[in-house]
Amino acid sequence: CQPASLACEKLLRPVDKAPDLSGRWYVIACVWQMIDRVLSPSVHVVEVTSKETPHFYDFIVKAKIYGLCGNEIQRFFLENNKLFDVDSNNASHGVPDVLLQTGCPDCIVSEGPFPSNTHNF
Numbered sequence: 001c002q003p004a005s006l007a008c009e010k011l012l013r014p015v016d017k018a019p020d021l022s023g024r025w026y027v028i029a030c031v032w033q034m035i036d037r038v039l040s041p042s043v044h045v046v047e048v049t050s051k052e053t054p055h056f057y058d059f060i061v062k063a064k065i066y067g068l069c070g071n072e073i074q075r076f077f078l079e080n081n082k083l084f085d086v087d088s089n090n091a092s093h094g095v096p097d098v099l100l101q102t103g104c105p106d107c108i109v110s111e112g113p114f115p116s117n118t119h120n121f
Contacts, residue, residue, distance in 0.1 A: 011109075014081040015099045021048045021057055021078065025108060055079060056090060083110060 027044035047060040055078045062071045077084045077092050081099045084092035097112030 011101050011103060013101050015101050016081070018078055018081055018099055019108065021108070022050050023048060051075075053090065056086070083112075 025046045025048065027046060045062045047062070049058050049060070050056070051058060057076050057078060059074045059076060060071055061074065062069065075086045075090070077086045077090070079096075082096035083099065084096045085094050086092050095113045097110040100109045100111055102109050
């Protein structure tokens with residue numbers, strides 16, 4: 001085995017400034033998704049819309065599994081490079097996901113606690 005290059009080390013660092021998250025993102029890799037793909041082939045799409053209150057976003061997670069579709073809405077608060085789960089009162093809670101550098105202008109990588117784990121959009 002060879003150690004990872006210095007370029008890979010850069011990708012493990014948090015972003016300096018968070019990108020605009022609004023738009024449609026396709027989930028291309030995720031730790032929990034590996035397990036999911038073994039059990040059932042699926043497609044995951046995340047549509048992100050900004051809310052009236054600055055730095056708050058709704059993530060609409062859409063999944064198609066064996067021809068059945070479903071979705072779930074999750075609300076997040078973005079502060080610098082951290083995404084916090086928020087409740088119905090917009091109060092943040094839990095350990096945030098951290099947005100990491102990607103080297104790709106139209107990709108987002110986040111790392112957080114399980115079950116969120118690492119998301120690549």
